[in-house]
Amino acid sequence: xxxxNIDAKKExxxxxxVIGSGISGGWAAKELCEKGLKTLVLERGPLVEHVxxxxxxxxxxxxxxxxxxxxxxxxxxxxxxxxSGWVGQDTEHFWADDESNPYTEEKPFLWLxxxxxxxxxxxxxxxxxRWSDLxxxxxxxxxxxxxxxxxxxxxxxxxxxxxxxxxxxxxxLGLPQLPDSHFLPPMELNCVEKHVKSRIEKNFPGRNMTIxxxxxxxxxxxxxxxxQYRNRCSRGCPFGAYFSSNAVTLxxxxxxxxxxxxxxxxxxxxxxxxxxxxxxGVRIIDAETSEDMEFSAKIIFVNASALSTAHILMNSxxxxxxxxxxxxxxxxxxxxxxxxYRVGAIGxxxxxEDTYYKGRRPNGIYIPRYWxxxxxxxxxxxxxxxxxxxxxxxxxxxxxxEEFGADFKDELLKPGPWEFFITGxxxxxxxxxxxxSLNKDVLDKWGQPTLTIDAEFKENEKALNKQIQExxxxxxxxxxxxxxxxxxxxxxxxYGVHEMGTARMGRDPKTSVLNEFNQVHGAKNxxxxxxxxxxxxxxxxxxxxxxxxTARAADHAVSELKKMNx
Amino acid sequence: MNRRKALKRTGLLAxxxxxxxxxxxxFQACKEEKRVDWQPEFxxxxxxxxxxxxxxxxxxxxxxxxxxxVKADIFIDKVIAHTYDxxxxxxxxxxxxxxxxxxxxxxxxxxxxxxxxxxxxxLKEQEANSGKFNPGIWGTTVGDQQPIGFYRSxxxxxxxxxxxxxxxxxxxxSYDPVPGVYEPCKPLSEVGNKWSL
Numbered sequence: 001x002x003x004x005n006i007d008a009k010k011e012x013x014x015x016x017x018v019i020g021s022g023i024s025g026g027w028a029a030k031e032l033c034e035k036g037l038k039t040l041v042l043e044r045g046p047l048v049e050h051v052x053x054x055x056x057x058x059x060x061x062x063x064x065x066x067x068x069x070x071x072x073x074x075x076x077x078x079x080x081x082x083x084s085g086w087v088g089q090d091t092e093h094f095w096a097d098d099e100s101n102p103y104t105e106e107k108p109f110l111w112l113x114x115x116x117x118x119x120x121x122x123x124x125x126x127x128x129x130r131w132s133d134l135x136x137x138x139x140x141x142x143x144x145x146x147x148x149x150x151x152x153x154x155x156x157x158x159x160x161x162x163x164x165x166x167x168x169x170x171x172x173l174g175l176p177q178l179p180d181s182h183f184l185p186p187m188e189l190n191c192v193e194k195h196v197k198s199r200i201e202k203n204f205p206g207r208n209m210t211i212x213x214x215x216x217x218x219x220x221x222x223x224x225x226x227x228q229y230r231n232r233c234s235r236g237c238p239f240g241a242y243f244s245s246n247a248v249t250l251x252x253x254x255x256x257x258x259x260x261x262x263x264x265x266x267x268x269x270x271x272x273x274x275x276x277x278x279x280x281g282v283r284i285i286d287a288e289t290s291e292d293m294e295f296s297a298k299i300i301f302v303n304a305s306a307l308s309t310a311h312i313l314m315n316s317x318x319x320x321x322x323x324x325x326x327x328x329x330x331x332x333x334x335x336x337x338x339x340x341y342r343v344g345a346i347g348x349x350x351x352x353e354d355t356y357y358k359g360r361r362p363n364g365i366y367i368p369r370y371w372x373x374x375x376x377x378x379x380x381x382x383x384x385x386x387x388x389x390x391x392x393x394x395x396x397x398x399x400x401x402e403e404f405g406a407d408f409k410d411e412l413l414k415p416g417p418w419e420f421f422i423t424g425x426x427x428x429x430x431x432x433x434x435x436x437s438l439n440k441d442v443l444d445k446w447g448q449p450t451l452t453i454d455a456e457f458k459e460n461e462k463a464l465n466k467q468i469q470e471x472x473x474x475x476x477x478x479x480x481x482x483x484x485x486x487x488x489x490x491x492x493x494x495y496g497v498h499e500m501g502t503a504r505m506g507r508d509p510k511t512s513v514l515n516e517f518n519q520v521h522g523a524k525n526x527x528x529x530x531x532x533x534x535x536x537x538x539x540x541x542x543x544x545x546x547x548x549x550t551a552r553a554a555d556h557a558v559s560e561l562k563k564m565n566x
Numbered sequence: 567m568n569r570r571k572a573l574k575r576t577g578l579l580a581x582x583x584x585x586x587x588x589x590x591x592x593f594q595a596c597k598e599e600k601r602v603d604w605q606p607e608f609x610x611x612x613x614x615x616x617x618x619x620x621x622x623x624x625x626x627x628x629x630x631x632x633x634x635x636v637k638a639d640i641f642i643d644k645v646i647a648h649t650y651d652x653x654x655x656x657x658x659x660x661x662x663x664x665x666x667x668x669x670x671x672x673x674x675x676x677x678x679x680x681x682x683x684x685x686x687x688x689l690k691e692q693e694a695n696s697g698k699f700n701p702g703i704w705g706t707t708v709g710d711q712q713p714i715g716f717y718r719s720x721x722x723x724x725x726x727x728x729x730x731x732x733x734x735x736x737x738x739x740s741y742d743p744v745p746g747v748y749e750p751c752k753p754l755s756e757v758g759n760k761w762s763l
Contacts, residue, residue, distance in 0.1 A: 061763075065644075066645050070649060072651045075651070188748060227748075354753060354754050355751055357748065399725055400718075404625075409626065409632070421701075485709050489708060
């Protein structure tokens with residue numbers, strides 16, 4: 001028995017339609033439903049009901065046929081996704097099918113998608129940080145991209161609002177470049193992390209190490225259970241201990257009685273009425289029957305993920321918007337950003353052989369940005385900055401030992417050496433030429449045009465990565481870490497899975513797609529609050545900011561609707 | 567199947583798992599010809615004998631079960647049969663053949679037929695001549711990864727097959743599917759063997 005109303009009536013006019021049910025779509029649905037709007041959520045993939053549809057959540061390795069390995073058929077289905085290193089037998093069903101949903105890489109780009117109810121909120125890393133005015137003022141200060149139409153003060157209360165509901169654990173530091181959230185108790189650093197932290201903070205004044213701020217509950221919260229330290233998050237958490245649409249926002253939306261969620265609904269376009277000067281509904285293709293359908297609504301939230309949201313708007317052509325809905329500026333699909341990924345250092349830590357831990361903490365350490373935060377930390381090599389994630393654990397690779405036989409096997413049963421690593425996330429500048437475009441030559445399974453992605457990291461990102469690696473090696477060596485290996489996987493954009501910028505916010509309709517409340521210029525009843533809306537990328541994980549921006553935009557939408565302004 | 571396991575499987579894992587009846591899967595039919603007592607899906611009898619013998623040398627039975635006790639060889643056969651593409655399978659066959667050629671050249675027979683002393687001598691040479699794995703983070707190795715070669719790859723696979731087997735994972739290593747807490751600095755003596763998960 002389904003717990004959700006999935007019976008979307010064609011003739012019915014909804015108050016609101018939300019396209020997509022991931023992190024931002026789930027928040028839009030919750031806010032709109034709670035404010036009394038009859039809301040239809042259109043989800044491209046199947047329903048994934050909390051707990052019920054987490055088939056692998058309790059499986060041990062030996063419970064799985066190949067203990068995590070994928071069959072050649074699965075590898076073919078995920079022929080792009082598997083480049084991420086994240087796709088295994090335990091989560092394969094939550095990654096989009098690359099064969100049915102092709103895309104073209106003009107330059108290398110990894111586009112990871114979650115085509116199901118909850119989207120990538122099931123799979124995300126749960127790192128949640130507020131952005132600061134260092135981020136919101138960055139474009140204005142150094143002249144790259146356009147100025148954000150909002151500042152930290154516009155979002156501050158909305159950050160608090162979403163944090164109180166979602167449940168964010170972390171340690172308050174009082175740093176201006178990384179404002180504190182409304183925190184649940186932090187997770188703990190292990191002995192080696194505490195040791196390395198003290199050495200780094202002693203040797204490098206101004207650099208801090210803290211436990212990751214995460215959307216994991218460290219105590220029961222709003223009826224959800226706390227983290228059980230299984231670290232099987234991306235299979236779906238039976239305790240609802242981490243934030244996902246499935247466990248948190250969609251059940252809240254559903255509880256209002258105002259939610260209808262229609263699975264297998266591929267949104268083809270937003271319907272724009274040239275005479276009314278606003279959008280009137282959404283055109284979909286049923287993914288199972290290929291039937292075309294239309295749904296109407298007073299307001300529409302497009303939350304399909306950064307690239308797909310821009311894709312839908314580009315598909316939404318009318319006499320008024322020949323080049324895509326809201327694209328008077330020509331910026332739709334442009335300014336694509338991601339964070340750099342997997343560049344840092346790793347080494348071994350000696351002296352803690354008698355120490356271990358219990359529990360598989362789904363979190364690590366965080367080192368907030370310390371470059372270009374004030375006059376004293378200015379770099380002459382690059383603009384903006386980076387932060388690190390990382391952690392210590394007992395690992396090692398026993399296969400590397402030049403031993404075998406009885407003693408080797410007995411050693412194998414003991415914990416390996418302590419290892420410590422940090423890996424940086426650098427801010428990417430908004431470049432107009434980093435873009436997506438419609439590809440009418442390559443069609444998807446449903447005969448729809450697909451995307452061509454043409455984006456790359458440039459000199460500034462490369463300079464940031466160089467500094468990330470140099471600093472990482474230096475910090476680890478000064479901290480007494482042995483056999484330090486610096487690394488840079490030289491990943492192209494996409495690997496960070498923080499796609500942003502393809503329908504950016506701004507003050508001027510000539511240079512932006514959205515206004516300061518995320519309304520599409522020229523179609524004020526259409527809102528975009530996912531990664532597409534971001535005007536710059538910060539170096540900080542963006543999901544919490546999507547949540548806050550969405551709640552703020554939904555509040556504005558309903559208030560405008562009541563004033564009959566939409 | 568007990569209640570916990572029934573719950574765990576929640577309708578996945580369709581189909582039966584291949585399990586051979588006997589614990590010790592390598593036996594000598596006659597002096598010249600060794601055979602395994604299970605039906606490989608991928609390996610030939612000769613290849614299966616080589617792999618079984620290699621696994622038994624790397625991870626022998628001691629006070630704790632060995633690789634063959636937990637059917638690591640049968641699992642590896644299954645993994646190659648069902649998760650390797652044709653090219654991967656082809657190179658696996660070629661690698662096993664080369665491994666035996668080397669052992670023939672050095673000590674006059676296939677690996678499985680060497681006496682214990684020669685097996686150890688041969689694997690020591692393999693250890694010295696085999697590449698090493700770079701460290702990894704977040705699902706991938708980092709740094710400039712040199713080629714690994716058959717011996718260390720198979721050793722790595724043997725360790726994986728062994729430590730992720732139900733017997734070792736639940737009864738030999740420290741097993742705690744739902745820790746409930748994170749204890750960040752726990753004396754190793756209070757845990758014992760390493761965590762299996």
